[in-house]
Amino acid sequence: MTYEKTIETERLILRKPHPADAPALFAIHADPEVMRYFSELPWQDDSRAAGKIADDIAAFEKEESFRFAVELKATGQYMGSCSLFAEHRQNRRAEIGYVLGRPYWGHGYMQEALSALLEFAFVERNLNRLEADIDPLNTASASALERQGFRREGFLPERWIVGGQVSDTALYGLLRREWEARRNAGSAAAVPG
Numbered sequence: 001m002t003y004e005k006t007i008e009t010e011r012l013i014l015r016k017p018h019p020a021d022a023p024a025l026f027a028i029h030a031d032p033e034v035m036r037y038f039s040e041l042p043w044q045d046d047s048r049a050a051g052k053i054a055d056d057i058a059a060f061e062k063e064e065s066f067r068f069a070v071e072l073k074a075t076g077q078y079m080g081s082c083s084l085f086a087e088h089r090q091n092r093r094a095e096i097g098y099v100l101g102r103p104y105w106g107h108g109y110m111q112e113a114l115s116a117l118l119e120f121a122f123v124e125r126n127l128n129r130l131e132a133d134i135d136p137l138n139t140a141s142a143s144a145l146e147r148q149g150f151r152r153e154g155f156l157p158e159r160w161i162v163g164g165q166v167s168d169t170a171l172y173g174l175l176r177r178e179w180e181a182r183r184n185a186g187s188a189a190a191v192p193g
């Protein structure tokens, strides 16, 4: 049986990608502002979207990696994605990645999506450690990680060359016990009295 998973948050639905996401996915990945710190150049060929979605659906159904489409509950609009990938079962670790279309920045949507993704990673996938590899110049991405409790653990110079442009990696990490401690502190604070 193929794996299925949908997560609902206050404002969002996180779900398996589907072929109808292709135009919105392409628009996001063709935007140079969105792709500024990505490990690939902005997309130019819109046929890439369908291929990417087919690969993501296959990987999701086999539980190899999970690129959740992030959809706005109120309208059904596809806004971007958040992913859990490079999962290593023996070491119980994986990487996360995320992107939103430009109109959706600054509303806390990724914060909401990442909270749900972390819960999925630590509880459902039973992971012990999550990592994120970002460009140190990508301050919006660093903030998104730090809001979730990730710590900057390392700096790896000149790790990427994209379109002839050399860039560095800031490696961020979050341990399960750190995430649990933050979660417990949050729920304790939420108890009235």
Ligand SMILES: CC(C)(COP(=O)(O)OP(=O)(O)OC[C@H]1O[C@@H](n2cnc3c(N)ncnc32)[C@H](O)[C@@H]1OP(=O)(O)O)[C@@H](O)C(=O)NCCC(=O)NCCS
Pocket: 033, 034, 035, 037, 038, 097, 098, 099, 100, 101, 104, 105, 106, 107, 108, 109, 110, 111, 112, 133, 134, 135, 138, 140, 141, 143, 144
């Ligand atoms: C990384 C990225 C997803 C972050 O998007 P974002 O909108 O800044 O992040 P969030 O959705 O968590 O929103 C947080 C922002 O919304 C604001 N906000 C507004 N309403 C909010 C609400 N109800 N709840 C929480 N935050 C809210 C916050 O103040 C914060 O803004 P600030 O950083 O100026 O303080 C986005 O910049 C992006 O897609 N970038 C391009 C792709 C990319 O680089 N991905 C990472 C590759 S490693």
